[in-house]
Amino acid sequence: MSDEQLITAAAKIDAHQIHLPDDLLQRIQQQAYGEGTTKPRRFRLGPTLEILAASLILGALLTFGIMGGLDRRPAAPPTGSGTGQSTTPITLPRLVESEVQSVTISWTGAGRGQVRVANQWPTATPAIIEAYNRARAYPLSGLSTPHITVTLQLASGEKLTLAILDSERVATQVEGQLVEIRSPELSAALRSFSGPFADVPGTVAVEMADGRGGYIVRGPSTDPVIVSLEVAGQLRQRVEAPAVSGWYTAFLDPIRVDDLPKGEIIVTTTNGVGVTRFPVPNSPHLGTYSQNFEEVFVQAADDVVEIQGKTRLPDGRFLVEVRTGEQVLAATEVQLLEGSRVQVKVPGGIPEGAEVWFYSDTKIEMALPIIYRK
Amino acid sequence: MSEEQAVLRLQRGDQSALTPLYNQYAESALRTAFLITRSRAAAEDAVQDAFVQVIRNIGALRSPAAFRPWFYRIVINTAKRSARNSGRSISLEVGPLNQADLTALSPEEAALSLEQIQAVRVAIAQLNDMHREIITLKYYTQLSEEEIAGALSIPPGTVKSRLFRAREALQQLLATREGVIHS
Numbered sequence: 001m002s003d004e005q006l007i008t009a010a011a012k013i014d015a016h017q018i019h020l021p022d023d024l025l026q027r028i029q030q031q032a033y034g035e036g037t038t039k040p041r042r043f044r045l046g047p048t049l050e051i052l053a054a055s056l057i058l059g060a061l062l063t064f065g066i067m068g069g070l071d072r073r074p075a076a077p078p079t080g081s082g083t084g085q086s087t088t089p090i091t092l093p094r095l096v097e098s099e100v101q102s103v104t105i106s107w108t109g110a111g112r113g114q115v116r117v118a119n120q121w122p123t124a125t126p127a128i129i130e131a132y133n134r135a136r137a138y139p140l141s142g143l144s145t146p147h148i149t150v151t152l153q154l155a156s157g158e159k160l161t162l163a164i165l166d167s168e169r170v171a172t173q174v175e176g177q178l179v180e181i182r183s184p185e186l187s188a189a190l191r192s193f194s195g196p197f198a199d200v201p202g203t204v205a206v207e208m209a210d211g212r213g214g215y216i217v218r219g220p221s222t223d224p225v226i227v228s229l230e231v232a233g234q235l236r237q238r239v240e241a242p243a244v245s246g247w248y249t250a251f252l253d254p255i256r257v258d259d260l261p262k263g264e265i266i267v268t269t270t271n272g273v274g275v276t277r278f279p280v281p282n283s284p285h286l287g288t289y290s291q292n293f294e295e296v297f298v299q300a301a302d303d304v305v306e307i308q309g310k311t312r313l314p315d316g317r318f319l320v321e322v323r324t325g326e327q328v329l330a331a332t333e334v335q336l337l338e339g340s341r342v343q344v345k346v347p348g349g350i351p352e353g354a355e356v357w358f359y360s361d362t363k364i365e366m367a368l369p370i371i372y373r374k
Numbered sequence: 375m376s377e378e379q380a381v382l383r384l385q386r387g388d389q390s391a392l393t394p395l396y397n398q399y400a401e402s403a404l405r406t407a408f409l410i411t412r413s414r415a416a417a418e419d420a421v422q423d424a425f426v427q428v429i430r431n432i433g434a435l436r437s438p439a440a441f442r443p444w445f446y447r448i449v450i451n452t453a454k455r456s457a458r459n460s461g462r463s464i465s466l467e468v469g470p471l472n473q474a475d476l477t478a479l480s481p482e483e484a485a486l487s488l489e490q491i492q493a494v495r496v497a498i499a500q501l502n503d504m505h506r507e508i509i510t511l512k513y514y515t516q517l518s519e520e521e522i523a524g525a526l527s528i529p530p531g532t533v534k535s536r537l538f539r540a541r542e543a544l545q546q547l548l549a550t551r552e553g554v555i556h557s
Contacts, residue, residue, distance in 0.1 A: 010494035011514040018408050025396050028422055032429040249527045
């Protein structure tokens with residue numbers, strides 16, 4: 001018997017432990033075409049903190065903001081290309097362009113940030129307002145995780161926040177109710193500000209490219225992006241990555257291990273408006289970079305592992321384990337705040353191949369191999 | 375309806391063309407996603423999202439004949455994203471084999487040593503994400519190396535080297551396990 005047969009057999013047995021749910025095709029059709037009679041999507045809380053935070057932001061901004069700056073006239077008949085089939089009565093108010101003073105876009109996830117788009121004012125804003133006013137005719141049920149929020153500052157001092165859910169759907173809130181609206185037009189208008197990060201922001205993946213070394217940077221985008229590599233603020237490489245089938249991919253050269261802590265990968269929209277920054281990863285595990293970290297560096301000397309980083313958890317607390325395989329060599333709770341530097345002592349020293357695992361609550365956030373030492 | 379015809383019809387906006395593609399690929403996609411995510415819920419989400427992306431982006435597929443690797447690339451990307459969104463979960467637990475599991479295997483595979491198959495299952499579960507992904511594509515979806523390169527957007531040479539490393543990692547895990555058993 002060959003290894004290949006064994007591996008094939010093992011993979012088949014593992015995979016055959018699950019079976020297609022009966023309603024999956026209908027769920028797909030429902031989501032894609034707005035058809036079907038069954039539940040559109042299995043609701044799952046997902047990353048609880050992110051949903052909670054996003055909901056709170058939307059709730060707070062809109063509860064205080066949406067009522068004053070909006071015209072309450074009944075909606076005009078829908079003329080856009082929205083394809084929502086909901087029969088829910090139209091409840092979203094019409095937005096009056098003259099009341100919008102500025103637009104701010106912020107996005108969550110790895111490389112989160114915020115930009116004021118005053119430079120594109122006023123040409124882009126009417127497109128958003130027009131698309132919004134048409135799209136409000138298509139409220140949908142359900143809530144996904146919004147990653148990008150677009151805040152329109154109104155002359156009255158109040159704010160309207162729109163959260164992009166994906167390339168077709170936007171969430172907003174009215175009278176305390178969070179609703180989704182389906183509108184490729186509105187999503188596209190918002191994307192004109194936020195570039196490639198509108199579809200799936202924060203999911204830009206940075207992986208170690210094996211074979212020739214370096215990094216593979218990829219993410220969702222319908223437009224080309226610029227991917228740059230900087231070390232200590234100095235540009236090392238700049239690549240324009242075309243978007244193919246909704247994704248861009250860029251290959252970056254490797255940098256010296258000593259430069260890793262100072263390295264930064266920057267993904268920029270071609271219009272320069274959207275910018276996402278990542279620390280250069282020192283581990284293939286960072287291909288699945290935890291969104292609860294902005295940056296983490298791990299190094300070791302003798303029997304001490306030193307961890308430095310910045311997290312997005314409010315209290316910055318993680319359980320940390322130093323492990324080799326399934327053997328836990330040391331475990332302790334650490335608090336990583338901005339600029340924090342914590343040390344974990346490993347009795348008996350740190351063997352080759354050791355890793356540092358980070359847990360929040362009960363889930364593993366990230367596992368980093370200890371690849372460089374003082 | 376052939377696969378190419380279904381793809382062409384889907385590109386023209388024929389919604390009924392989704393069903394034959396779903397029938398052909400959904401099960402394999404779900405199992406591929408499961409092997410990557412190690413989570414049934416995340417795998418279901420990934421397949422749902424993958425098909426929705428297929429519908430939305432089918433117009434960007436230039437050659438209908440290239441649908442298979444293109445589709446698996448979407449499945450892999452959505453599976454990774456789904457795993458990320460559901461929290462990074464690493465399941466090292468692999469249930470025991472029983473006779474019913476062997477129905478998944480060809481007669482030739484079913485004649486293999488159950489103990490060895492079980493050991494390999496445990497080792498695959500312990501691989502890191504990148505290695506488990508390439509092993510899944512190679513040995514479960516049985517894509518060619520060229521198709522895997524397309525699916526992962528990496529050069530064919532990298533497929534070979536990554537496969538080599540994944541097999542090496544598997545062998546190390548199996549050797550460690552054997553050492554533990556014998557000691």
